[in-house]
Amino acid sequence: MSELSKRLQKIPPYLFVELDRLKNEKIKEGADVIDLGIGDPDIPTPQEIVDVAKRALEKSEYHRYPANPGSLFFRKACADYMQRRFGVTFDPESEVVALIGSKEGIAHFPLAFVNPGDIVLCPDPAYPVYHLGTIFTDGEPYYMPLTWENDFLPDLGRIPKDLWRRTKILWLNYPNNPTGASATKDFFKETIALAKKHDFIVAHDSAYVELYFEDPPLSIFEVDGAKDVAIEFHSLSKTFCMTGWRIGFAVGKRELVQGLAKVKSNIDSGVFTALQEAGAYALSNLEKIVPPLRRIFQERRDVFSQELKKLGFEFKKPSATFYLWVRVPQGYTSSDFCKKLLQELAVVVTPGNGFGASGEGYFRVALTVGVERLREAVKRLATLKP
Ligand SMILES: Cc1ncc(COP(=O)(O)O)c(C=O)c1O
Structure with missing residues (x-):
């Protein structure tokens, strides 16, 4: 009776369950988690x-x-x-x-x-x-x-x-x-x-x-x-x-x-x-309303991409959106790399395979925190051990 319809059963499982669990665990431990996972601006409505x-x-x-x-x-x-x-x-x-x-x-x-x-x-x-x-x-x-x-x-x-x-x-x-x-x-x-x-x-x-x-x-x-x-x-x-x-x-x-x-x-x-x-x-x-918002996201994009490039990460600098689509370093799957960032650095990014099979080999960064937090995230990335 309560069996889901065949249609709903075709919906693939939510890929971020494990990552969400790890994130919540980190937060519970009191870690200073930087969340670059969600595509939801942190800025209030004008x-x-x-x-x-x-x-x-x-x-x-x-x-x-x-x-x-x-x-x-x-x-x-x-x-x-x-x-x-x-x-x-x-x-x-x-x-x-x-x-x-x-x-x-x-x-x-x-x-x-x-x-x-x-x-x-x-x-x-x-x-x-x-x-x-x-x-x-x-x-x-x-x-x-x-x-x-x-x-x-x-x-x-x-x-x-x-x-x-x-x-x-x-x-x-x-x-x-x-x-x-x-x-x-x-x-x-x-x-x-x-x-x-x-x-x-x-x-x-x-x-x-x-x-x-x-x-x-x-x-x-x-x-x-x-x-x-x-x-x-x-x-x-x-x-x-x-x-x-x-x-x-x-x-x-x-x-x-x-x-x-x-x-x-x-x-x-x-x-x-x-x-x-x-x-x-x-x-x-x-x-009138949007240019100041654009400037905020542009500064974030510029600061973060400049610093990330210095660390050797590969990506194409976006001319729009607040996302960076970055190649995972060799030797990792998207999921493994994102788990490592979370476990070792308390930085949340989204594994590319969560957006479809062709996203494997990438991770997505959402620039939805302020510049200082972005600088801190890059500082942590610089300490990443292979
Ligand atoms: C590509 C894309 N389209 C549509 C949406 C949905 O936006 P909303 O329903 O808030 O208008 C999103 C939200 O993240 C999105 O990333």
Whole structure:
């Protein structure tokens, strides 16, 4: 009776159980643990956003059920942001939907379009929700390796030709978690051309698109014709240090956005309207609010990468995201190396294989602690014995 569904049984076990146990043990022992594991900014949400939310809380009309696809004022703020930042136009009424965080939309999207046995192309390593959402629809994930040699972009030419016929969705995520890589316009063009040729959906996860330190990363909609085949998921979580608030949005081809909105209207009841007011304020004031946050993460990236390089670690310095994707020294697996860092140095990083088989040989550092703690982490790394 309480046997889990076959679908849920297909969900792979949580890979970080052992590491979590070790971390908690260390904390209990009183060790000064530096946690570079979690992709959750340590910086509080900017006060002006909190203030808008506080005032919005008092509005009694917001205490009732929210508008399901999002209030029009929020969707207008999303469309306006897409226009300002990327020069692309979306109809707020039919081409934008509010999400309870982008994870929610990413997980639910396959329910709208994937039938049992359909192929969903997922990057590897990756944020796990692309393949987990696929499993929930009885679709079949097919993993596209992201390799150092190919700048952590999938090599679309290597996907077996006979798979395209069964392919329903191709997931991408740039700037990328966990590799920190960004996509080129040519790569997006190649993807959109293939999607048109083989008639599949391109779903692009843009959660880190505002966390950049060099050239601003692209929206997939900056490629001509993308709106015929694509949907893009945006998150306010990392951009405004709002991970706890749970708000994001999706934009794209009308039918794709409407398909997702239909799933959602049958599962959830939308985003609390006071939150949408804070979200709309944040998006409308992004150019003022985000640069100081970017500077904080840029300093962390610069300090940490400079020091880590000196120790001989190999990685490509990311131009966006707050992640460093670092090769483990020879002679270790990802898990062994991360365990060693935790046990001997009380430093938590994430083993690359936790993001998929192709992540083996790497570990991910999340720059979600201040510069002084990062310096301390590198100091400890310098004492590491082989
Ligand atoms: C690549 C990527 N996409 C999406 C998300 C989900 O973000 P949220 O649901 O907070 O919008 C995350 C969170 O870590 C992520 O790393």
